[in-house]
Structure formats: C-alpha cells, structure tokens
Amino acid sequence: MMTEPTDDFVRAVEATLFAAEQPMTVEQISNHLGQADVRPALAELERHYRARGVLLVERGKRWHFETAPDLAHLLRREKEDLRRLSRAATEVLAIVAYHEPVSRAEIEAIRGVQTAKGTLDVLMEAGWVRVAGRREVPGRPVIYATTPDFLAHFGLGSLKELPGLEELRAAGLLDPVDDDMIQTGLRPGKVPGEDEETAEDTAEDLDERDLFEEDDG
Amino acid sequence: MMTEPTDDFVRAVEATLFAAEQPMTVEQISNHLGQADVRPALAELERHYRARGVLLVERGKRWHFETAPDLAHLLRREKEDLRRLSRAATEVLAIVAYHEPVSRAEIEAIRGVQTAKGTLDVLMEAGWVRVAGRREVPGRPVIYATTPDFLAHFGLGSLKELPGLEELRAAGLLDPVDDDMIQTGLRPGKVPGEDEETAEDTAEDLDERDLFEEDDG
C-alpha cells in the first residue's frame, strides 16, 4: 500500500494535535499555525483516521486524537489476583448461607458486630452473594441471599447440605476456640461503629493476616 | 482520498502505541496483544506514517510515535524546558556515546582534565547515561554507557547511527584509551585520583557552575 503524499499543512495540523496535551479548538490550532484555516485539514484528517486504530474526534468544539472505541478492550489487560476472603467476609458469607435471605441488620445482630458495607460488596464482587429484594417491613431493608455460583464454588447441591448445628457441635466446631476470642466478642463498653471491623481485625490471629496478603501468581 | 481498510491487528498495534505512555519493545507490545507477532504490523505502520505528520520510530529496540522532524519549526515550544547542558557535560556525553562502555579515568584521559562528579550525575539524572557495571581490570573501575532514553532523545535508532561514527573509527580516533594515556597523558608525574576532585571542581568551567548550581564546594 502506497500512501499518497500528504499536504504539509495537513501534516502540521496532525502533528499539532498529536503533541497537544489538551484537546484544541479550531481557533487554537489556527493560532498555532499562523492563523490559517484549519477546517479542511481537520476534515481530511478525520476522514483519514476513521479507518485506523486512532480516531480524530471533535468533542464540544475541541479536537483530539483518541484510540478507536472498538479497540478499547485491548488497552486494558486483566490480571487476576488470588485473594483469600477475610475472616469478617467469611463470617458474613456463612451467615447469609445459613439464614438467607437476611438483611444487613440481621447479619450484624447474629455476628454481634457491625459489618462494614465493603464486606458485602466483596461477597457480591466474588459472585457469591446477591441482593434478593427488600423485606416488607418498615424501612424496607435490602435482603441478601447466596447465588448458584456460591453453591458451585463450595461444591454444594443446595444449602440444605450445609452441616446443621448438631453436626457442627459433634465436629467440635461449636467449642469455644479460646477465651480471648470470646472475650473479644463480648468486650464490655465496646462502641459499635464502622471502625468495628478494624478493631476486630486487630484482635484476629496472625495467620489470617498472612492470608490477607495477595498471593500473586 | 479513500483509505483502504486497515487490518484490525495493525489497528490494535497502532492504538496500543498511541496510548502508551512509554516507548515499548516488541515484546511489550506483543504481551499486550496476546503474544502475537507484531513485527509485520510495526513494519506496515512505520511505512504508513513515513509520509505523515507523525512518525513511528524505533529507538534502541523500543517503538514510539513522534512528530515529524521537518515540522519542528512549527511545533517548537516557546518556553523550552530542556535543560541546557554545560560544555563539559555535552563532551562527556559524546565520549560515553562514542566510546561506551567507558570509565571515568578514560573520559578524563580524552578530555585531558578531571571531570567533576556532578557532570556524570547530571547525565545520569537526565536518564541518558547509566552505570554499566565494572571493568574487570585492577581497581575494577565503574564503567558508563548510554540508555535507550538517550537514543530516543537524540533520535537515534541505535548507537550505529551516531553521526560520523564510521569516519571517526576509520581515523582511529575511537580506539580504546590505553593505560599509558590514562596514567601519564600530557601531565607527566601527575596521577589522576579521587583526591584531586576538589581542586578540579574549583578549576571547572564557570559556566557549568552557573547552569547547574552544583555549589557543593
């Protein structure tokens, strides 16, 4: 493919817009290039770039180059980081699974601590929890439930396959883990608030902290 | 003028390089575009842009778009923020480029004068010169070389494009600096050494002082 020689003035407009740090109005380009009429050059450039990976576009009377919208996905590369759910998020997920549908206030009542909004967001981002409507009580709180992805991820046919309280007790999962933890949960004079989550995190064992770190790769 | 439809992969390479904030190697472009071979696309783009106001150039194995040099008079910015180099710095830069890798003692032997440490620092700060290891000779002196940014800044595809390189080489003017020249040179009885730095700084060209304000004297 042989390109026709391009008019030097068109080339100058092209270079000016390429190097510009801001979109430019016709007047600005013209001022830059000795007051010449730049409209025909802009029209020609616009036509030329229409077929290319970069477009010359006018937005609000200002011209600039931008990458073609159909290629936008190429300019973003996704990288997946494996991240372990925090203890708080795991607890909230478990409560949703055992009690669904539940409102945030109910989750908080069961957990005994306030739940940061971010925790539910993480679970929804993970695709395990969804908004399942509103409860028809005063205030109409949003209620949450698990998703089919949740069942798939944990290898469950249905929520009924989650072990019941008796089974948990038999497995030793309802034994006090250690006194400190119980005391943390019952610490008197604790003021509930959004920063609760942080306070709790601090009291959590170090292992979890390690797990929090992103394992890249 | 009707432009032929451009291959989507070529458009993708074009868009990637347009959007990139840094010059990119073939590998980087390829990583960004699903490991495909980008060389044919680069060749086609390079050819296409040759006639335009913006060029696709390769500098030290990295590719980027830049405005055409013949339009410089139209684009040159009024307040030039390029740092003005002292004569000493430009000479040292040329010596590093034409002789690389080169030690400081070799630079000094060619210039017949001790080089203030600040001169090399200025070039390294500009990103044009880097430490390229040590020469495996007694004393293991640090050796310096140019960077890809140096090539990009001065519009060189590689060091082979340095002006007059072949003539200089043919004339023997780029032969390695021998020990004799470093040790005795034109200053019999005088051995270059670090302790002369201070005296040398004092003797440095005043202009260099003014331009870089390196008053650590």
Added chain:
Amino acid sequence: MNAPAELPFGLPGADAGWDGEDRAEARKEALYLEIDGWEGPLDLLLDLARRQKVDLRRISILELVAAYLDYIEQAEALRLELAADYLVMAAWLAYLKSALLLPKDEQADPSPEELALRLQLRLQRLGAMREAAARLMGRNRLGRDVFLRGAPEGLRVERKSAWQCSWYDLVRAYGDVKVRSQPVVHMVRERMVMTLDSAIARVSSMLGVSLDWMDLRDFLPPASDTWANPQLRRSALASSFVAALELARTGRAEIAQEQTFGPLRLKACK
C-alpha cells in the same frame, strides 16, 4: 541551530558550540585575560592548534608549543592554584620543544617525534569528541524539535480479584459466630464448705461424749486430706461456731469465753 554536520572532522573553524551555543568569539577576547574559561590545558592547546587554520593532523607542534608558552607568559593575572595544570603542561611542552630541536642522536626514547605525534592524536581525539557533541546537540531532539503524544491514554493493567474461600473456612466461620453469640450464663463456682447441718450434727455428737469444757477448734475434723485445705477449715470453723450458738439457743450446750478474742469453750448441758 547551526549545522556542524556538514563540516568534516579536524577542519579548522569546525569548533561549533555546545548545546547550540557558540562561545568561540567570547573566548578569543578572553584569551589574553583569563584562564578560567578553559577546560584544562588540552582544551587550550586544541584552541591554539585550531588557530593554525590547518587540519589537526598537519599542525606544527613547534608553532603550537610557542603559542602556548606565549599565552602562559602573557597571562600575568594567572591564579596559581588554578594554573598548576597549565604550568605543568608548559614545562612539558618546553621540554618537548627543546628535544625536538636537539640533534637526532641525542634524543631519548620515546623520541620527541613520537611524543609530538601522541600529542597530536590526543588533540584530534578531543577535537572529534567536541564536534561530535555539537552534532549530537544539534540533532532533532525529543521535547524540543520532535514531540511524543501529548496526552496518551495510557495502557492499563486491571487487577481483578479472584476470591478464595474453602468449605471448611465457611463452616468454621459459622461455628465461630455461633460460639461467640451464645448467651452467657454466669455461674458461681461451687466451693467446698462444711454445711451448717453437718456442723450441728458433728458438734452435738461430740458434746455427748465429753463432759469437760472443750475448745471450739477441737470440734473441727483433723487437718488431713481434704480437711487440710485452709479455706475449708475456715468454713468448718464458721459453721461449727454457728452450730454452737444454735445448740446454746436450744439449751443443749453452754458457751464460755474468758476474754475478748480468747478461746471459745463449749460444754454439754446437764
């Protein structure tokens, strides 16, 4: 921008500026006034050599030496601390000059011709680099003559989190919540005590056996095994005292105490 690129290397007058600046004129004026403007003796020599208006390969070394010594002589205002290098060079050049003028057979090794050649080569090398620097600086430079894209969109690497959680983590977490939220019942720990009933039984049975006054403490069980526990003994003492009062009230025992805090004695009623 001047274009030194057309000038072949080593030609006189090719001393272009550096970074676009040409100071040659200024330096000619300064030549006889100061020495600060030179980048060392080799720089001065190069400039003097250029004044011969011939190729650096064809300069007359004798003429150059003369010019240099002349310059040093005239530069009366030399600041000695700056001039040491220049004076060393002057001495060396004076030696070179005299050696060049000597008859051949008296010449040392390396020969003065060899030394002169080396000097010439060094001047050529420095001259070449100076011109190369000027040509380099005169190129179309990025950010001055040519420009990168002013506002690149940038290539982004988006990080997406793939959340991990195992079945065990989930169930364990639920267990933890349940444990933590269990209602807490406060229970007073059971302590070993001697009940009042058993104290009354013990004291009254022992009173029936003895006819004399007995110290209250003698009614306690012997301090062995579990009764060795001091807390339990205090409990037994307290209970036995209450038992004694109860027995006295019901008329089955007499209590006597000779002084405050003295031993409490007990005897069965007749």
